[in-house]
Amino acid sequence: MHIIGRASDEPGPVCHLGNYRARDGSDGAPVSLDVNSPHAAVVVGKRGSGKSHTLGVVAEGLAQAEGVAPVVVDPMGVFGGLEDAPADGTVHESPTVRADALPPSAWPELLGLDPTGPVGSLVWRLAADEDSLADMLAAVEDADAASETRRAATNHLVLADSWGVFSEDGLSPESLCGPTPDVLDLSGMGETPANAVVRVVARGLYDVRVADAVARLPWVLVDEAHAFVSGGDDGPRAAGSGNEPAGVAEPALRTILTRGRAPGVGLVLATQRPSALPGVAVSQADLRIVHRLTAGPDVSAMAAADPTYFDESLTARLPRERGCALVVDDTTESVHDVRVRLRQTPDRGSTPVAVAPDDASETME
Numbered sequence: 170m171h172i173i174g175r176a177s178d179e180p181g182p183v184c185h186l187g188n189y190r191a192r193d194g195s196d197g198a199p200v201s202l203d204v205n206s207p208h209a210a211v212v213v214g215k216r217g218s219g220k221s222h223t224l225g226v227v228a229e230g231l232a233q234a235e236g237v238a239p240v241v242v243d244p245m246g247v248f249g250g251l252e253d254a255p256a257d258g259t260v261h262e263s264p265t266v267r268a269d270a271l272p273p274s275a276w277p278e279l280l281g282l283d284p285t286g287p288v289g290s291l292v293w294r295l296a297a298d299e300d301s302l303a304d305m306l307a308a309v310e311d312a313d314a315a316s317e318t319r320r321a322a323t324n325h326l327v328l329a330d331s332w333g334v335f336s337e338d339g340l341s342p343e344s345l346c347g348p349t350p351d352v353l354d355l356s357g358m359g360e361t362p363a364n365a366v367v368r369v370v371a372r373g374l375y376d377v378r379v380a381d382a383v384a385r386l387p388w389v390l391v392d393e394a395h396a397f398v399s400g401g402d403d404g405p406r407a408a409g410s411g412n413e414p415a416g417v418a419e420p421a422l423r424t425i426l427t428r429g430r431a432p433g434v435g436l437v438l439a440t441q442r443p444s445a446l447p448g449v450a451v452s453q454a455d456l457r458i459v460h461r462l463t464a465g466p467d468v469s470a471m472a473a474a475d476p477t478y479f480d481e482s483l484t485a486r487l488p489r490e491r492g493c494a495l496v497v498d499d500t501t502e503s504v505h506d507v508r509v510r511l512r513q514t515p516d517r518g519s520t521p522v523a524v525a526p527d528d529a530s531e532t533m534e
């Protein structure tokens with residue numbers, strides 16, 4: 170079996186991805202992804218092209234691989250099927266995190282406050298001094314600030330409290346480093362609190378590996394990644410790309426993307442809008458799994474990272490069928506046409522249809 174992402178015949182765990190796809194559309198030899206080393210991967214494609222399915226396949230593969238700890242960020246609540254065998258995962262519905270695990274500097278941004286303004290700097294100071302949101306709220310009263318500033322800070326902290334994501338017994342990174350997938354179901358919360366959870370979890374997993382506190386290599390799989398890592402001013406981006414403000418989660422995901430390899434943290438970002446990701450996300454990814462793409466800026470965002478070993482253009486090789494992908498692998502400097510395998514666990518994100526098609530991988534337009 171060919172292993173994408175692995176330089177030689179090294180042993181080690183793999184994730185069965187699917188089969189090679191011949192030019193005539195027939196299936197070829199089985200193909201897997203290396204999960205022995207941490208990788209940074211992006212999975213992109215237009216709506217309904219199979220990104221979430223592929224993320225689920227990777228999560229199942231990681232669940233069955235030795236020495237890794239998969240954590241799935243699930244903003245749409247579609248990965249609940251990973252609780253079933255053989256993945257045997259755990260779904261955390263509306264997970265919580267500790268308020269003091271979010272860096273004080275992130276609090277003003279989380280609450281939409283100017284960190285240099287009076288309210289933003291008061292919130293920053295409270296976050297630095299206190300251990301919990303309840304303590305921050307209690308401490309506002311005695312803070313050395315004008316009463317309007319204290320009142321505004323209280324209102325913002327009450328808003329944060331209403332999200333219900335901060336709790337003293339929030340998820341610990343160590344508890345997410347077991348062998349089976351942990352699915353963070355964020356579908357019940359807004360984008361801002363979801364970003365807070367992802368920031369804390371992603372940074373926590375990175376930090377426990379840097380501190381050598383866990384043996385397994387965590388892999389963070391993020392669906393709808395443009396909600397968490399977007400914008401950013403890191404050089405030229407594809408023409409027409411949006412310049413969305415980055416989410417609060419962005420610095421933690423960027424840290425894993427650019428520095429996760431050394432401590433051993435893998436990252437898979439799935440999005441239908443690669444042009445909304447910062448350029449660094451595509452350029453730093455050593456694996457790019459490209460499903461059907463049609464929008465000009467999204468194709469350009471991927472083509473901008475076309476490696477020199479790719480002697481055709483990405484645009485010419487883009488797959489047209491659902492569930493098929495072009496996999497660009499920087500480790501072995503190779504490009505592969507793959508049909509992603511069927512899921513082993515229930516796919517709760519599958520598109521409802523009135524009449525089931527005979528062949529799931531029909532051509533998409």
Ligand SMILES: Nc1ncnc2c1ncn2[C@@H]1O[C@H](COP(=O)(O)OP(=O)(O)OP(=O)(O)O)[C@@H](O)[C@H]1O
Nearest residue numbers: 216217218219220221222441492509518519520529
């Ligand atoms: N490799 C595959 N084999 C069989 N069915 C697949 C495959 N990939 C995707 N599908 C099916 O195609 C449909 C769309 O897939 P999926 O939800 O993964 O797309 P998506 O790109 O994530 O869409 P969205 O952007 O809307 O989230 C689902 O019903 C899924 O089960």
